[in-house]
Amino acid sequence: MSKKDPVKMNTSSTSRYHFGISGLQRTLLLFVVLPLVLFTALGIRFGLGQASQFQEQRLKNDLELIGRAISIPVGTALDKGDMHAVELALGSVFVLGEVYGASVFDVAGNRIASAGITETDLTGTTIPDRIRTTGEGQEAFSRVAGRSLFSHFLPLFDAAGQIQGLIQITRRASDFGHALQQLTIIAWLVWGSFSLVILAGVLLGHYGGVGRHVDKLLKHMQRVAGGDLSHRAALDGPSEVASLARGLNHMLDSIEQAHRDLDEHRAAETQLVARLKDNEKMVAIGSMARGIAHELGAPLSVIDGRARRLERSGSLDEQQLRNVAGIRSQVGRLTRTVRQLLDYCRPAATQPRELTPQVLIEGVIEAIRPELEAGDRSLQTRIPADLPAFCGDAGRLELALLNLLRNALQASTSQIGIAAEADAQSLTIRVSDDGPGLPAEHDLSTLLEPFFTTKSPGEGTGLGLAIVQAVAEEHGGHLSLANQAGGGCEARLQLPLTGNTKEATA
Known part of the structure; x- marks a missing residue:
């Protein structure tokens, strides 16, 4: 997938976040706002149910109180047979404004007197029987003249305490609903307003506390998706969003570090491959050089021996002696070349032992002194007598120092120098000359390559360094x-004073 695809996807998701409802907001609405609104709705419904039952019971109790209030005068009037007094007592209930009708029935359920809208006959119902049986009031809903009524029935007692009839007090059944209608409307309006406030509060609070910081984080991620791996997210907003930003930054740091490590690994691998190729090449060259050196060594010894014998025979004139001397000189040069080839190609089987720097360097100076005298060069030395002893292979170190001194001798114009110094960690031997110095166009790695030389053809093998x-x-x-600042070159051979050879370490 190309980088443009995820960037496009992130852009569209950011647009949805601004102009619609994000997934996090939907989650808040679904798991926070909706349950809260539903719970409040259930609470309001339960409360309204309880209020309705309370109001219904209150209205029923009012009817019962009214019935009990008129049952005594109605019962007394029945005992006296005063129907006019009965009708007056029944009519008095309308003064309260809550009664729709009132009637008096005998014990069989036949209506005796009435006021307002009531039942005309109760003989076909069980109410008279239940009142006679229990002696207690009864309640019932009925439909009279097309109207739904609620009736409360109470027994009427005579002077002897016997039930002589019953009284019915009615009111419209709709009165029970009308009493709570306004309260219900107000309650649901409050619930709706409360729900809107909660919704707006959650959405605005989410955006102000979390949403805008998530929006910024999405923009940071969009820049990263666009290829800007060096960009880092700002650590602002709530701790959770800051933790996400911190995690994103840590991930980007890890990716960047992984890229650097990968680049370094590739560079190291490239260098290793180059070194392996160079080693393979040098192994091949070394094998060839070792074979050539062995093949040339014996003939050169024979040529030098016979030339020396002719030189000592006494039968040669002066010109012939010069020719023989030239032969021996060239044989010597070839012999030195063969020796250098052998020194470079033979395995480094070091034999470390404790060495004194002063003794080692003085031995090398004595070995090269004839070449110094032949080249008319002076040697400046600065070798302290208190240099610490160290462990090394005397033969290999003498070979190295001889090559350094010989290079300095060949590059110098009048003098060379050798100095030594030591600290707690290493011994440093410096070999200097007053020649033209190192060429600027070659670095150290090139100068140390085998068979590389800055000398004229025929004057060096390039194996010394x-x-x-x-x-x-x-x-x-x-x-x-x-x-050197004053001219010439300085070679510095630094050797550790402890654990300084591979053989000793092994």
Whole structure:
């Protein structure tokens, strides 16, 4: 998938976040607002139900009180047979304004007197029987003259305490609903307003507290998806959003570090492959050089021996002696080349032992002194007598120092120098000359390559510094070259004072 696709997807999701309802907002509405609204609706419904039952019971109690209030005068009037008094007592209930009708029935359910709308006959109902049986009031809903009524029946007692009839007090059944209608409307209006306030509060609170910070985080992620891996999200907003931003930044840091590690690994792998190729090439060259050196060594010894014998025979004139001397000189040069090839190609089987720097360096100076005298060069030395002893292979170190001194001798104009110093960690031997110095167009790695030389053809094999580098690595040290401020070159061979050879370490 290309990078444009996720960027486009993130852009559309951000647009939905601004102009619609985001997934987080839908979750809040579904799991917070909706349950809260439903619970409040159930609470209001339950409360209205309780209020309705309370109001209905109150209205029923009012009818019962009215019936009890007129039952005594009605019963007394019945005992006296005064129907006019009965009708007056029945008519008095309308003064309260809550009664729709009132009637008096005998014990069989026949109506005796009435006022308003009531039942005309109760003989076909069980109400008279229940009143006679229980002696208590009864309640019933009925439909009279097309109207739904609620009736409360009470027994009427004579002077002897016997039931002589019953009284009915009615009111419209709709009165029970009308009493709570206004309260119900107000309650649901309040519930609707409360729900809208909750909805607006949740949405606005979410955007102000979380949404806008999530929006910023989405914009940061959009930049990262666009390829800007160096961008980092701001750590603002609630702790959870800040933690997400911190996690995003940590992930980007890890990705960036992984890219750097991968680049470094690739570079190291490239260098390793190049070194392996160079090593393979040098192994091949070394094998060939070792074979050539062995093939040339014996013939050169024979040529030098016979030339020396002719030189000592006494039968040669002066010109012939000069020719023989030239032969021996060229044989010597070839012999030195063969020796360098063998020194470079033979395995580095070091034999470490404790060495004194002063003794080692003085031995090397004595070995090269004839070449110094032949080249008319002076040697400046600065070798302290209190240099600490160290462990190394004397033969390999002498070979390295001889190559350094010989290079300095060949590059110098009048003098060379050798100095040594030590600290708590290493011994440093410096070999300097007053020649033209190192060429600026070649770096150290090039100068240390085998068979590379800045000398004219026929004047060097290019193995001297390579041999010194190999000996330094065998002893755990390193070789460095630098031009001096006053002219000339300085070679610095640094050797560790402890654990300095591979053999000793092993």
